[in-house]
Structures are given as structure tokens and as C-alpha cells.
Amino acid sequence: MLNKKNVLLGQTILPGKGMLLNLDIAKLHTGTKIEVPIIVQRGKNPGPVLLITGGIHGNEINGVEIIRKLISKKYNRPDYGTVICIPVVNIFGFLNQSRQFPDGRDLNRVFPGSPRGSLASRFAYHLMKEIAPKVDYCIDYHTGAESRFNAPQTRINKDDEQCMELAKVFGAPFVVLAKTREKSFREALAKMGKKVLLFEGGKSLDINNQITKMGISGALRVMDHLGMRNFKGELKLMEARSPHPVTIESSQWIRAKYSGMFHPSISLGSKVSKGDLLGNISDPFGNFERRVNALNDGHIICINQSPIVNQGDAIFHVAQD
Template identity: 45%
Template structure:
């Protein structure tokens, strides 16, 4: 049978273990460990990693993994689940996306054992976890108080990614290229398939995003034959091949006129920018027919700030009027 060893500890069929990987310690000598929860089924099967909290303020993913652990949904009949509810413990403790040196862990892969703090966290993940896995789901939310409607992101030209995204069946599946030095890209270089689930915004629970994330994860586990039963999908899964941002032309106060997940039509009024002194008002119009897959929730904006993330599927393209 396949041998599963993490940080020197072997996990045998039918076993569940909590393993702490020491990352570093604070100036106060407080030790920072990353807890990993490993559950192995009685029968052979794939190894699935569920990682959350890469950015310490993205709590929806943490709650998805926590609820799965709490309810026993992470336990497979076949194969292994490796659950990491909080990858970036530093950011979590400080309500921060990044680690104390200001670096983003998800732009620090493959990492360096003696590099920056973010690079060290990435190194441990790449050496202690990623070599063991076959598939991964990396949970994220919108950053900087931008809400993402529940969506899976993956490079869809790879058939395995496409099948995983279809099995997850989020409301939107977005064809997303690899980001430089990201976990997803570096794992792919090693023949591992990781899809990203995005839902909600930072530092705020979104019950819809959490519930969709749990149900989608269970559907992926069923697709991998790790479990026998999973919730049926209730939402349509739209494939988004093209995305664009609506950005602010002026600084001011932004008030959206639409909701996340909504279909907007080309030329439709989607929000208003005003200044605090009543000197001007600008109506923001949709540049194309698309779904709102991300929405800014910060009223105070600067010129060039992202206001709204738009995603187009085939329906949207057909819905647009023909150009002269």
C-alpha cells in the first residue's frame, strides 16, 4: 500500500492524525506551528489536500475546512485527505493577508528553507505536503473588502482541472491562468492538480459561500471515488472564459446599484461615484453584458480602483448586440 509520511509521522489505513509542522517563532519566542489534519480511509485511493488561510484574513475557506473537520465530512472511505485550515498563522493572528514582513505566501512558491518568512512557509508546504498529494482544493476569498461570488478558478485546458471544476459545480467556473510563484502553478509543475475556490470577502463570514464550498468539496470527493454520497448541485455552473474589471475614472464615494452574481447588460447603470462635497456625480455603466463575479464593498475609492469584476460566458456573448 502507498506510504503516507508527514513530518516523520506515518499515517496508516483507518488512522486520523493531527501533525504540527514548526515554521518559525516570533521575537517573543512564541513558536508558530502549522497544524495538519490527516485522515486515511481503509481502502486505497487518491490523496486530496484541502488548504485554506493562505491569506490570513480570508476566513471563509478556514470555516469550510473547519466545518468539514467538525462534522467528520473530511473522512474518506478510500484515499487520504490532508486538511490545513490555516496555512498563514501569522496573518490569521494579525487579521492580515500577508506575513509580518509584508510578503504574500501565494507569490512565494516554491519557497526557500532559509529565505523570507513567506518563502519558508511555502517551502514547508512544497516539501511536506505537495509531494504526497494527487489533487488539491485551495480556498480563498476576495481581498481588500471585495466580495467574490462563489467560483472555481482553474486552467481549463487541462482536462483533469476541467473535470474537477465540473464536479465541484460552483455557480461560476473561471478559466484562470497560473499566477507566477503561486501554489497552483508550482504544484502543476510537479504534476499535481489544484483548483481554487473563491467565495465571499475577507474578515467576513458568508454563509452561502461556505455552504457551496462544503457541498462542492464533497462532490469532488465523490468524483474521486473517495466517498459514495455527495449533495446534488442546485445552481447552474457557468463557464467563464473572459473576465474584465470596471475601474473608477475618478476618486470619490462608490455606491453599487447591482449585486454580486447578477447579470448586467451592456450600457446598464451599475453604480454611482460621488464626491463627499456634492460637487459631482458620475453614473457607472456596464461596458459589456456579463455577470458580476466580484464587487467592491469599500465606499471610499481612488481613481483606478477596481469596482466590479465581470465574467462572460457564451450566453453573455450571444446576448450582446452585433457590432456595426
């Protein structure tokens, strides 16, 4: 929760007011400041503090687009509590269309950071010191890496009943019970007792309209559920949430046995049975064409959309039933 004076980064946020802040913690070798814009909106009434983040990986653009629309449509303005939006956490990775921080490190693998560590580690430290203690809940938006297109899914820790409730409220078709990655933002927040929903959908360097709509409606449902603002009117005009999301406890990647041109023939989110045809791999000269079959029963939660794959590349992610 914000303190009694509602101070964030040294600035007082008054009831019913908003403020644009900058988290300024380091400079590049050119002297350029690393400033990360933070949009804060406080309701007129007390309530929970929700942090909404995107772009921890700088090339995961769809999360940035979701938060941009939440702000542009003024959905981030609560009646109760406070909403803190950080559309682009890794601002320099975003500028370079790169997953990594400027020092080459994955920002999502250095939390909680260190004041004397690498550039990414120092930034993580200040984020955890200045922002994280103020919040109660977090929605963190991600996409699949490279050409891997993820089906819309929320990821939570197993046996966390409150996060499971929030995941069902969010309404994505899949809920993945995934252990937190070591030194990830989600792990660091969870250790502080914060409730975190990690949303995965789409692929990097891409904006998908369906994924964007689902990310927006999910955030509105969570805010409505937490009593921060009544969005029932807006949600009636949006796509309905998945009434019975599929809960996933285990999954398996299918990897290419051959290098060649990749032709998936199954739709994302489809339920498949062991042995079902998922696609094929062919050489560019018409000499061979090899089937790719399902190795087990389950749902397709990610498809590699690269037209050319190498032997060993991950091509289908199958959630096991």
C-alpha cells in the same frame, strides 16, 4: 500518493485513523514557533490523497470557516484514500488579520520557496517538500481581497480537461480559465502534476453563509466523484450545484472615475449588457452624482463593497461573454 508506510511529517497514519500534526519550520524573533496544524484522516481502503487548504492569505477567513465545518461535521473522514486539511496555512497572518506572512511577504507569491530564503519562502519550501509530494488533488480556498466580494467561482488552467471536469463537479456558478500566477501555490502544485481547484468566494475578514455552504458542498461533490466517500445522502439536503456553469476566458475591471460615496445597484453574478447602469458615485455634499455603466456584455463576478472609493479604485469585475 502517500508512501507504502503512509508516513507524513515522520508520523505513520494507520488505516481508518486520523492524526493532528504540526508543520514546525521556523521561529519568530520572540522565539515563538511557527506551527501550522494539519489534520489528517486516512480511510480504511487505499485511494487518492486530497489536500484541502485555506488561509494562505491570513485575512481570507471564509476559507478557514469552510474547512472548519468540513472537519467539525466529520466530512473529512474518507472511506477510501486520505484527506489532509490545513485550515490556516498562514497562521500568523490569521492571528494578525493580515494578508501577509510575518516578514511582510505574500506567501502565495514565493512558491516553491527556498530553504535559505525569507521566512515566507522557507515556509513555502517545507510545505512543498513535506506535504505536496504526498497529494494527488488539492482544493485551495480563497476570498476577494479587502472589500471586494467575489462571486463563487473555481479557477483552473485552460486546456486542463481533468480540472475542468472537477470544476463542473464542484458546482460553482462560474469557472474561470485563469493562468497560474507566477510563484503561486497553484502554479507550484501544477508543475508537480497535481490537480488543483482554486475556489474564490466572498471577501476578506468576512464569513458569508452562502459562500460557506457552496464551499462545503463543492468539496463533498469532489470527494464523492473521486470515490473517496459516498455523500449522495448529504448532498440531497444541500443546495444543488450549478448545472451549466459559465466559463470565463477573459474579464475586465471597471475603475472609479471619481472619488466619492459608492452605491452599486446591480447584483453579484448578474448578466449585463454594454451601457447598463451598474451603480453610481456621489460626493458627500450633494454636488454631483455620476453613473457607472457597463463597458461590455458579461457577468458581474466581483463588486467592491466599500462605501467610499477613490478615483482609480477597482469597483466592478466583469467577465466578458
